[in-house]
Amino acid sequence: MLRSTIFTASRSLFAKPSTVVAARFYHPKVIDHYERPRNVGSLNKSDPFVGTGLVGAPACGDVMKLQIKVDEATGKIVDVKFKTFGCGSAIASSSYMTERVRGMTLEDAGAIKNTEVAKELCLPPVKLHCSMLAEDAIKSAINDYKRKRAAATGTATGATASASA
Amino acid sequence: MTVVCMNPNCKVVQALTPGANYFEILGLSSEPKFDLEAKDLRNKFLRIQQQVHPDSYSQNINGDQLYAQQQSSLVNKAYATLKEPLSRANYILELLGVPIHETESLNEPELLMEVMEARELLEDAQTEEEVEGLKEINNGRIQQAVDGLSKAFREQNLEAAKALAIELQYWIRIQNVIRDWAAGKPIVADHV
Numbered sequence: 001m002l003r004s005t006i007f008t009a010s011r012s013l014f015a016k017p018s019t020v021v022a023a024r025f026y027h028p029k030v031i032d033h034y035e036r037p038r039n040v041g042s043l044n045k046s047d048p049f050v051g052t053g054l055v056g057a058p059a060c061g062d063v064m065k066l067q068i069k070v071d072e073a074t075g076k077i078v079d080v081k082f083k084t085f086g087c088g089s090a091i092a093s094s095s096y097m098t099e100r101v102r103g104m105t106l107e108d109a110g111a112i113k114n115t116e117v118a119k120e121l122c123l124p125p126v127k128l129h130c131s132m133l134a135e136d137a138i139k140s141a142i143n144d145y146k147r148k149r150a151a152a153t154g155t156a157t158g159a160t161a162s163a164s165a
Numbered sequence: 166m167t168v169v170c171m172n173p174n175c176k177v178v179q180a181l182t183p184g185a186n187y188f189e190i191l192g193l194s195s196e197p198k199f200d201l202e203a204k205d206l207r208n209k210f211l212r213i214q215q216q217v218h219p220d221s222y223s224q225n226i227n228g229d230q231l232y233a234q235q236q237s238s239l240v241n242k243a244y245a246t247l248k249e250p251l252s253r254a255n256y257i258l259e260l261l262g263v264p265i266h267e268t269e270s271l272n273e274p275e276l277l278m279e280v281m282e283a284r285e286l287l288e289d290a291q292t293e294e295e296v297e298g299l300k301e302i303n304n305g306r307i308q309q310a311v312d313g314l315s316k317a318f319r320e321q322n323l324e325a326a327k328a329l330a331i332e333l334q335y336w337i338r339i340q341n342v343i344r345d346w347a348a349g350k351p352i353v354a355d356h357v
Contacts, residue, residue: 085280085284
């Protein structure tokens with residue numbers, strides 16, 4: 001009897017801190033993006049004005065796809081979608097990135113650093129690589145778009161832009 | 166190096182040997198080897214674990230119990246690592262100086278495309294039968310990667326082994342999602 005009481009007591013004692021720890025594991029900003037991810041989905045990959053970035057984190061097996069639609073006249077990103085299979089931080093990082101780059105020029109979008117993403121989402125050091133993945137994804141999408149345009153127009157300007165990226 | 170004194174009259178648990186690798190700890194040759202006999206490994210593990218189980222040293226003569234606890238925990242870790250092909254491959258790569266770093270980014274469009282498609286099919290799956298079909302395909306991928314790893318390690322082609330270990334990491338993640346799959350339950354984040 002006493003034994004079972006102690007057991008129940010110790011179990012309830014353990015139950016509480018563990019839920020606190022679980023709730024604390026992610027910063028509220030990460031949880032917000034994770035629960036209401038922005039711009040989830042896909043754009044038409046074969047659209048000539050859509051650039052697709054596909055990157056992975058080999059250590060954990062995450063995969064992230066980020067797509068941008070660019071208005072050729074203004075050179076600005078007019079639409080952006082992402083799809084990430086990974087942890088909460090990877091999802092939040094890519095979700096944040098899509099919000100951040102909408103309306104930006106390719107140059108500005110390509111200059112966003114992972115440290116900005118990590119700072120905004122308050123990622124702990126062990127999750128920094130998730131923000132790096134988001135940076136790699138936008139860069140990869142921009143490169144893909146430039147490659148496509150260069151191939152379509154066949155101009156030297158396009159080729160230079162792609163080579164310098 | 167053994168975890169317990171070899172003298173049959175002594176059998177005292179030894180202090181941890183610094184630098185001993187998991188192969189040695191489980192009584193194998195210290196030479197890292199990918200091809201292991203699962204049954205043999207398990208038997209070795211059970212035998213050693215029996216020798217060092219902390220409960221056998223509850224009287225705590227000469228601090229034996231502390232050593233037993235340390236050895237027992239290390240033996241568990243060694244077995245858990247060497248038992249699974251993925252963690253075994255990663256561990257060997259680490260020992261041989263070509264580990265997969267957290268900060269590495271993968272730029273293998275073909276592999277990533279296949280992973281993305283596999284994940285999307287799994288996300289869209291509605292029935293057990295569909296998932297069962299995807300599981301079979303994925304098991305085939307796992308088998309192929311493990312066979313490839315075995316060959317790459319035998320040929321000491323570490324670059325190929327690393328690429329295959331990364332590939333296997335992706336298939337194992339999909340396997341875990343399949344294992345946790347339940348109809349109507351959305352798959353969002355699948356690890357922490």
